[in-house]
Amino acid sequence: MSSAPTSRSDTTPPVEAESDRWLTRGVAGIGTASLLADVGHEIPTALLPSLLTSTLGAPAAALGLIEGVSDGLAGTARLVGGALADDPGRRRRVAVGGYTSTAALAALTGTATSVWQVGVLRAGAWAARGVRVPARNALLADVVAPAAYGRAYGFERMMDNLGAIFGPLLTLGLVAALGVRWAIGLSVIPGLLAAAAIVYAIRHAPKAEVRQHVPLRIRVRPVLRAGLGPLMGAVAAFELGNVAATLLILRATDLLRPGHGERTATSLALALYVLYNVAATAASLPAGRLADRLGEHGAVRVLTAGVALFAAAYVGFAVTGAHLAVLALPFVAAGTAIGCVETAQHTAVASLAPSQIRGSAFGLLAAIQAAGNVAASAIAGALWSAVSAQVAFLYLAAWMLLALAGLVFARRWPGVSSRADAH
Incomplete structure (x- = not known):
């Protein structure tokens, strides 16, 4: 097996001469887009169950089918979006189009008069959202x-996680004032503002490199051969244990219900979920600073720390009792x-992927994340129902341990031994 080179030439135009000048207008624009887009995304997502079951009279199975199809399309779209984003000029158009399309399609869900219309619009919005993710991440680099x-x-x-906090709060206010359909329709406003923020970032980016005849091809093998194979393997193991946060909420609700009743237990579980998002928001930027400070292995080291913390959290969910203060710890x-993990994953891919296939690298990462999350939630949910919640969370912790072993191996791999773009 031939090892990947430890350095390469990168034709990406330099942006800043000094590493401490990191909060450029481009970075600020992309961060603002992530915040606004997540606010716009949270509104129709939170109200979709009510629209389907209460307004349109659909069974719960319809919601599961629509979400399953949408998630599957989003995962496939991320691979396609990665191929599109390999070209610097194309990735900018894809980013703008993806944010605009997501906002419009998601908001139109509020006008749907039948279940099939909701399904088509939701699937279209999710596909557009999937396509834009690799383009945004490559553009940030x-x-x-x-x-x-x-x-x-x-x-x-950090900005994306802030959106996950503000979005549900805005949803509550809009529903109380205007109702479900109007609230979903008005989600187009933060969505379109996110598209405008991406345009602002592009206008303050270096001139796009002109590449002639860039074929539209999903480049999985070149990404793996560029030194990212072991890292992607470790990421895949992590994602197979990265369960949806809804299962964490369910665990808290089940534990708190006997002593507090259904309504109070639900409210307390949602408050714990807000605490989860606050912790994620607070950790993201310090994790990035640490990755930069630690040098060539910084991103992988921060990723390792995040995975280890996840393992501890899942063990906590398996053994904790119903005491609220103790339950808050996991x-x-x-x-x-x-x-830590999301920041480190993106940093590692941006640092290690050759610039000409950086879009494909982010597309592969996003596809692994999507597929792994679906598998993790499905299997953990099945174990929960068939055996117990404790077994489900210990199963997830086992995947974290496998990911840790994979990261140890990845750090010793020649292609991961240097931050290629730094040379």
């Missing part, structure tokens, strides 16, 4: 110096862990 990738991706993740641990 265009607007900041390689030595500041950690801080840039940490800032973007929520904080998991929130801090996801802030």
Whole structure:
């Protein structure tokens, strides 16, 4: 087996001469887009169950089918979006189009008069959202110096997590004032503002490199051969244990219900979920700073720490009791862990992927994340129902341990032994 080179030439135009000048207008624009887009995304997502079951009279199975199809399309779209994003000029058009299409299609869900219309619009919005993800991540690498990738991706993740906090709060106010359909329709406003923020970032980015005849091809093998294979393997193991946060909420609700009743237990579980998002928001930027400070292995080291923290959190969910203060600990641990992991994953890919296939690298990462999350939630849910919640969370913790072993191996791999863009 031939090892990947430890350095390469990168034709991406330099953005900043000094690594401490990381919060460029481009980075600020992309971070703002992530915040606004997540606010716009949370509104129709939170109200979709009510629209389907209460307004349109659909059974719960319809919601599961629509979400399953939408998630599957989003995962496939991320691979396609990665191929599109390999070309610097094309990735900018895809980013703008993806944000605009997602906002419009999601908001139109509020006008649907039948279940099939909801399904088509939701699937279209999710596909557009999937296509834009690799383009946004590759664009972020265009607007900041390689030595500041950690801080840039940490800032973007922090802003995205802030959107996950503000979105549900805005949803509550809109529903109380205007009702479900109007609330979903008005989600187009933050969505279109997110598209405008991406346009702002592009206008403050270096001139796109002109590449002639860039074929539209999903480049999985070149990405793996570029030194990212072991890292992607470790990421895949992590994602197979990265369960949806809804299962964490369910665990808290089940534990708190006997002593507090259904309504109070639900409210307390949602408050713990807010705490999870606050922890993720607080951890993202410091995790990026640490990745930059630690140098060539920084991103992988931060990723390792985040995975280890997830393992501890899942063990906590398996053994904890119904005491609220004790139950808060694994929520904080998991929130801090996801802030570290997401930042470190993006930083590592941006640092190690050759610029000509950076879009494909982010597309592969996003597809692994989507597929792994679906498998993790499905299998953990089945174990929960068939055996117990404790067994489900210990199963997830086992995947974290496998991911840790994979990261140890990845750090010793020649292609991961240097931050290629830093040379």
